[in-house]
Amino acid sequence: MKKLVVGLTLAAVSVFAWNINGTGSTFGYPIYKVWAKKFYNATGNRVNYTGTGSGTGITEVIKRHVNFGGTDKPLPPKILKLAKLYQFPTVVGGITISYNVPGIHNLKLSQKAIIGIVLGSIKYWDNPLIVKYNPNEKFPHKKIIFVHRSDKSGTTFNFTYYLSKMSSVWRENYGARKFINWPTDTQGRGIAGKGNFGVSAAIKTNPYSIGYVDYADAVKNNLKMAIIQGMDGKFYAPTPENFAKGAKFAGFSPKNDFYKIIAYPKHGYPIILSTFILVPKEKIDNDKKVTAFFNWAYNYGNKQAANLGYIPLPNSIKMQIKNYWQEKGISPVK
């Protein structure tokens, strides 16, 4: 009898419950997965998300194959108009500069040092530009091995966007892209890893290496993370507090569909990124389901996001997003 009742209530729920599918950003995948599970428990509605990469997320939602797409590289308003899409951010995260130098535990990197390392002009660990801010450490005269992503990725895009904002030399020669022919590679000091996982492993197994890794992966793999100089000249450790400080100065605006690459803010930790959701303009019913999910996530998902090393959006931006939904007529049904 009990079973029957349970079965009936389940059936009743599933009549009204819905299912939506999304794909894209691998950076957002871990948190979307957790949110989807909690959302299902709370509402009985299912959200399926696969981490296939931002590029796929964009093309799949343009082709209307999925209910929503995820991307780490926001689309400018002009293109959103052409592709008939709406866009809004979900969470913020940080990219660390992780390193493996035996005997060095508190590496501080100035802007000049970072640019020198990626451009290949700083070749050895005992370069004066590195030593300057680390007077108490003893650096070996060893070649710096620079580790980067071998696959096209939103992490690379956001990291190189940060480099482009910081240095005109980088901007003119390399720019912000998902794939870079790194200058260190041609000097024979570059290696690459597939995914954040591959880069973490390469840093771990190669002494005297340094590379950029998502905060969550760097923590998971116990990597040593550099304290780096922000735009204001102060040094920031890669901590959620410092990412949040940077995110405060992100400058999102609903007027341009939240199109903003947030790396290199005025204050706070400089290498931060946010990930975005794209929904089709003409499918209002579909979009209301998507916003229902993210509305729930904004309201109840902060803790899970923080546990995974993400930074929840500030409340003011969440309000702006909710207003944006209202304006576009895709607010979730209450």
Added chain:
Amino acid sequence: MEFIFKKISSLSAAFILVLLTAVFIVLFLYAKPAIKKYGLHFIIDPRWDVSVPIKEKTPTKTNNIKSQKNKNNNIEVSDADVLAALGITNTNAKTETIYGGLVPLVGTILSTLIAMLFAVPIAMGIAIFLSEISPPLINKPVGIAIELLAAIPSIIYGMWGLFYFGPFISHIFGGSSVSLLVAGLVLGIMIIPFMASLTRDSMNTTPNILKESAYAMGATKFEVIKDIIFPYARKGIIGSIILALGRALGETMAVAFVIGGVFTFPKKITDPTVSIPVVLANNFAESSGMSLSALFYLALILFILSFIIIFSAKFYFLKNKN
């Protein structure tokens, strides 16, 4: 009944040919834009995803979409991929992206070569030991172990290579933990069980009467293996090598972890580089438009390359004596 049976089996055989042509046609069609743009020069061009200024401007249909600029400091963010997905070609762009396949092509050939040099002697040794030398008591467990090794998914070899074998090799030979050498050796290890078990099976088909006659004539074990078993099992052995070669050429996941994924020619054997399947696996998800087409072009090259290598190996080794 006889008729139906015949038809069904010939249909199955025809299926292979249809499949092969279908794959070829699909690869060719998707690669067409890249083939048109880069031509055969693609094969000898070492640049991959490099922006160069456009020399001459071809006035085709104009779209007023400029690449998006950040007003503060003019960071060019290319949206060419997204536009391509919308079916728009950006004619106002000042730069174009060049794709060339030489580095991955060389990486593929070199890593396969290292794998074969490493694997063939060891696999032959294992096969000879199992079929002729070992006592039956050892024969069985070792045989099963080899078949088990052949069944391990390639990603496991990749992870093992990344975390243990790579650092170990770099400790001995220098260089970094991911390199051409590590990739070649991991590939070699992956194909050894495959080659060894096929070779053993074909050696086991040598009729006992032949071997016994040779022993009766006073031949030593080495001479029997060299002059009786090898010539008799030649076809099977070469077949196993060719199958293993095919596997090594196309292996993706394991190599993606350990080859380094860097678009440069290896100056030393311990330098990182990249191979065709690795480029495909790394970039496929994030590509569209011309970059996707260039990937299909690479895939087409790999397809033709494996075809040529396997065909010529078969032709050279199997035809000349019969």
